[in-house]
Amino acid sequence: MKVCVLGSGSGGNSTYIETNNYKILIDIGKNRKYIVDKLAEINVKAEDIDYIFISHLHDDHISALNTFLKKYHPTIVISAAMFNELTDIHNYEHILIYEDEVILKDLKVYCIHSSHDATDSRNFIFESGTHSVVYVTDTGYVNHKNFKYLTNKEIYLFESNHDIEKLQHGSYPDWLKKRVLSDYGHLSNNACSVYLSKLIGNNTKKIYLMHLSKENNTEELALNEIHNVFKTYNISFNDIKCAKPDSISEIINI
Numbered sequence: 721m722k723v724c725v726l727g728s729g730s731g732g733n734s735t736y737i738e739t740n741n742y743k744i745l746i747d748i749g750k751n752r753k754y755i756v757d758k759l760a761e762i763n764v765k766a767e768d769i770d771y772i773f774i775s776h777l778h779d780d781h782i783s784a785l786n787t788f789l790k791k792y793h794p795t796i797v798i799s800a801a802m803f804n805e806l807t808d809i810h811n812y813e814h815i816l817i818y819e820d821e822v823i824l825k826d827l828k829v830y831c832i833h834s835s836h837d838a839t840d841s842r843n844f845i846f847e848s849g850t851h852s853v854v855y856v857t858d859t860g861y862v863n864h865k866n867f868k869y870l871t872n873k874e875i876y877l878f879e880s881n882h883d884i885e886k887l888q889h890g891s892y893p894d895w896l897k898k899r900v901l902s903d904y905g906h907l908s909n910n911a912c913s914v915y916l917s918k919l920i921g922n923n924t925k926k927i928y929l930m931h932l933s934k935e936n937n938t939e940e941l942a943l944n945e946i947h948n949v950f951k952t953y954n955i956s957f958n959d960i961k962c963a964k965p966d967s968i969s970e971i972i973n974i
Contacts, residue, residue, distance in 0.1 A: 736764065748783070834858060886937065
């Protein structure tokens with residue numbers, strides 16, 4: 721498998737995953753030119769994308785969907801509830817409706833419910849052979865019943881949205897602070913770090929911290945928090961990086 725975060729943040733989100741048989745995007749929340757250009761940087765043609773998995777319908781996760789579909793013709797992988805709400809694609813021919821999992825040739829994807837203020841929002845676990853990638857963003861908490869799917873995977877793309885103190889003393893209006901901090905908001909640095917301390921295992925090779933808030937977080941705060949929490953739990957794991965809002969990550973090969 722190959723993994724590359726094309727961009728992650730409130731300005732737009734998209735991640736590339738490749739298996740032996742498929743080229744996949746998780747979300748497409750930038751403009752089409754950005755997606756095409758970033759794919760080209762990793763030598764992938766936009767017309768070769770087979771599937772786009774949709775996590776939820778907020779604009780920073782689907783903004784390029786319609787324009788991308790007009791020029792290219794990937795299969796959209798989406799839940800029934802999201803499909804019903806996204807009326808623009810009802811006449812599109814290439815749609816795969818998921819419930820709890822998607823099984824393709826060399827790929828199994830668990831589509832677990834997240835807790836976010838959007839229609840039927842989901843997180844994903846991609847498994848191909850012995851390899852695995854966890855994608856958890858845009859959720860106020862992670863339900864313990866899903867730990868069995870999330871534990872001891874190779875790559876974690878995991879939301880570390882905000883520093884709580886920075887958010888509370890920042891410029892956001894009170895209603896927005898409450899929304900971000902709620903069970904339907906976003907994971908804080910501390911919540912992310914504690915969850916990962918319980919989830920990673922001997923198979924884990926790399927962590928990318930995702931969806932960092934431009935106003936309420938910094939890479940330094942996010943990384944310091946996870947290193948401190950891991951130290952508290954006597955976890956020795958240092959291959960942790962932050963996804964950028966407007967540039968690609970390294971290509972992760974597993």
